[in-house]
Amino acid sequence: MTSKSQDYLEDIKSERLRTGKGVESILEYSSLPKGLSKTRVTNILYGLIKNISQEEYDFIMSRYALFPNEKRVKLTKPKIDKIKQLIADKNIPKAEISKSFARYEGFNVSILKTWLSGDIKTAKESHFKGVMQFLESYEPPKKVRIYDDLQSDDDFVPISQELRDFIQSEIDRTGLGPQRALKGNTKAKEIGLTSGIIYRILGKNGKAKTAKKEHIELFKELWKSR
Incomplete structure (x- = not known):
């Protein structure tokens, strides 16, 4: 690296820190000089090119x-404590926070850390x-409960241990798991019976308390001819 190039790169780094602007911002509405690509500009901004x-x-x-100084705020202990508290209270994944920013804004999980x-x-x-x-307005996504707490619905009935034992015994007898047993079954497709539902009934992917009557009727036939 020549002394002049080193000075140039230091100047550019200072400007990047002063303005907080990356390659997307500085190249917006501009035409690149001949021989200079966006990739090369990016590498220059982050010191990946030496000359x-x-x-x-x-x-x-x-x-x-073209850009004024980037305004900055002090990260005082009360501010950081507030952020940590909101993340903990609402159980917010850190990755979700960075997704709330547009890519060109330059915020990511590493900065938050x-x-x-x-x-x-x-x-x-x-x-x-x-x-x-984002933190103050964040609402956790509601969990969709497929079968739980639906005992009052006439289309659903409680799942007995006998039903679970029956399904498991059929799987053991035929060697066919839910995916293979359902393969090509048009009736199952029509009524929305999936392998995930069967696993929930068996208690292997959560545990359903109730099941649709029409699903239970199909269980009796699903492995019968195997």
């Missing part, structure tokens, strides 16, 4: 000159506000 030309330096610096660990003491104001807005 750059005067023309490349001038172009990138001219793009950064540096906040929570205290490795950095400031954050982009736009990132911090975005995270807080």
